[in-house]
Amino acid sequence: MFYYSKTKSDNQSFVMDVRKRIYNQDGYFVFKNFIDAEKAESIARRWSSGRFDYEFHDRFANSEVRIGHPNYCYHRPGSPDLSYCMHMWNAPVDQELHSICLEAQSLRNLVEGRALHFGTQLHDPLILQYRLSRTLSTDTSVFPHADFLEEPRRDSMGDHAYDPRRCQMTLMLSDYGTHYKDGGFFLQNNQDKQLLLGRDVSAQIGDLVLWKYSNKHTVTGVVPMDQDLGFSRVIFPSFDKEYVDVSA
Amino acid sequence: MFLPENYPKQLSPILDAYGAHGLIPDYSAVHFFDLKDDFEALFKDHSVKFKANKRVLDIGGRSIAYLYNSKKFVVESYEPREAFQKLGSELHGDNVCYLHDLKDLDFNQYDCVLINIELLGLEGIDLNLTTLNEHFSSGLKVFAYRLRPRHKEISQVYLLGDGSVCDESLMLKRFKMLNSHIHMGLKKYEYSYMDVFDLCRDY
Numbered sequence: 202m203f204y205y206s207k208t209k210s211d212n213q214s215f216v217m218d219v220r221k222r223i224y225n226q227d228g229y230f231v232f233k234n235f236i237d238a239e240k241a242e243s244i245a246r247r248w249s250s251g252r253f254d255y256e257f258h259d260r261f262a263n264s265e266v267r268i269g270h271p272n273y274c275y276h277r278p279g280s281p282d283l284s285y286c287m288h289m290w291n292a293p294v295d296q297e298l299h300s301i302c303l304e305a306q307s308l309r310n311l312v313e314g315r316a317l318h319f320g321t322q323l324h325d326p327l328i329l330q331y332r333l334s335r336t337l338s339t340d341t342s343v344f345p346h347a348d349f350l351e352e353p354r355r356d357s358m359g360d361h362a363y364d365p366r367r368c369q370m371t372l373m374l375s376d377y378g379t380h381y382k383d384g385g386f387f388l389q390n391n392q393d394k395q396l397l398l399g400r401d402v403s404a405q406i407g408d409l410v411l412w413k414y415s416n417k418h419t420v421t422g423v424v425p426m427d428q429d430l431g432f433s434r435v436i437f438p439s440f441d442k443e444y445v446d447v448s449a
Numbered sequence: 450m451f452l453p454e455n456y457p458k459q460l461s462p463i464l465d466a467y468g469a470h471g472l473i474p475d476y477s478a479v480h481f482f483d484l485k486d487d488f489e490a491l492f493k494d495h496s497v498k499f500k501a502n503k504r505v506l507d508i509g510g511r512s513i514a515y516l517y518n519s520k521k522f523v524v525e526s527y528e529p530r531e532a533f534q535k536l537g538s539e540l541h542g543d544n545v546c547y548l549h550d551l552k553d554l555d556f557n558q559y560d561c562v563l564i565n566i567e568l569l570g571l572e573g574i575d576l577n578l579t580t581l582n583e584h585f586s587s588g589l590k591v592f593a594y595r596l597r598p599r600h601k602e603i604s605q606v607y608l609l610g611d612g613s614v615c616d617e618s619l620m621l622k623r624f625k626m627l628n629s630h631i632h633m634g635l636k637k638y639e640y641s642y643m644d645v646f647d648l649c650r651d652y
């Protein structure tokens with residue numbers, strides 16, 4: 202296994218370097234080839250085809266999500282856009298995607314200094330959801346905002362108290378310049394400069410980008426070149442157990 | 450580091466320093482100035498009498514929040530975690546001097562001794578720590594404290610975020626040795642971001 206098989210010092214110095222990049226220098230870190238490009242594209246294609254014999258529930262607002270809820274799908278900003286939201290408490294729709302997402306979560310846990318499988322169990326204080334999104338619309342799908350920076354929220358998935366420790370991840374399932382152009386995911390770096398993943402930051406299909414959640418970000422201006430993939434990616438929000446566990 | 454509008458601007462370079470040393474800007478880092486307030490309240494509540502140069506022995510103090518911008522403090526710190534040592538040196542410069550061990554110290558030279566008991570839960574830490582109380586004399590102000598995490602920890606063995614593994618039962622066992630001179634029951638005082646135990650011999 203990645204963490205416990207190597208000597209602790211080797212691992213720790215790598216993890217500390219990643220932290221330096223995220224928390225101090227750049228505001229993000231790219232794990233190149235987290236999955237193979239071919240693998241990433243085949244996942245994006247099967248999900249964009251809509252052929253699964255699986256019923257996704259209509260959209261739940263973040264604030265409505267509760268443990269036990271079904272996986273859901275929404276179309277924003279327009280009808281061709283897809284976001285499939287999958288919970289830890291449901292059986293995986295796509296076992297391969299599920300495994301990849303759990304591995305990504307472990308990586309984030311190492312960087313955030315948490316137990317390796319934090320967020321994947323229902324007793325954890327934050328519970329993972331992974332969200333595969335395909336954007337074809339040029340309109341803004343995520344308006345500029347920062348998370349855990351105490352910005353007022355209409356639709357909260359938990360406590361938004363200041364927490365600069367928190368990282369978000371973007372697993373790239375399509376390529377800037379090949380499948381979409383002009384827009385996509387913009388991230389404010391630690392020097393307050395807005396960067397477009399794929400154009401200003403080397404982030405290709407199959408790469409996993411870890412970024413500081415409290416830096417401003419937005420998804421806008423996508424011009425699709427491939428009408429199935431457009432800008433496809435997976436993101437990894439977490440829900441506060443206190444909010445989603447009605448039995449507690 | 451980007452801060453919410455209602456946070457003090459001076460916190461930004463402190464959190465940057467955490468990141469620069471590969472440390473997580475965690476809950477106690479975010480509450481650096483609140484912890485400083487907590488320590489100042491502790492000194493006041495327990496009438497710690499400082500001499501002109503406030504001499505403190507600090508054990509496992511991570512960022513030594515109370516020392517920030519307080520030129521009168523002279524702190525000797527035992528912090529075996531290298532990244533926290535580097536952080537403390539960056540934040541406090543010459544006002545903190547790091548010790549290699551706790552041997553041959555004259556405890557009477559300190560106005561106050563502060564011990565972060567999470568250190569007791571780490572394996573491989575010098576066990577002299579647990580018999581330290583043999584050196585406490587009557588009148589010496591000694592406090593052990595525990596930083597409060599963002600989420601209440603329910604596991605018995607857990608990560609502290611800097612890569613170290615903390616064993617709660619080991620910590621409690623060692624803490625019992627550290628406070629074996631207290632026969633009247635240990636007193637706990639709750640501050641906003643830490644719990645404090647009074648280890649003064651004569652209370």
Ligand SMILES: [Fe+2]
Binds near residue numbers: 346347348418
């Ligand atoms: Fe966000």
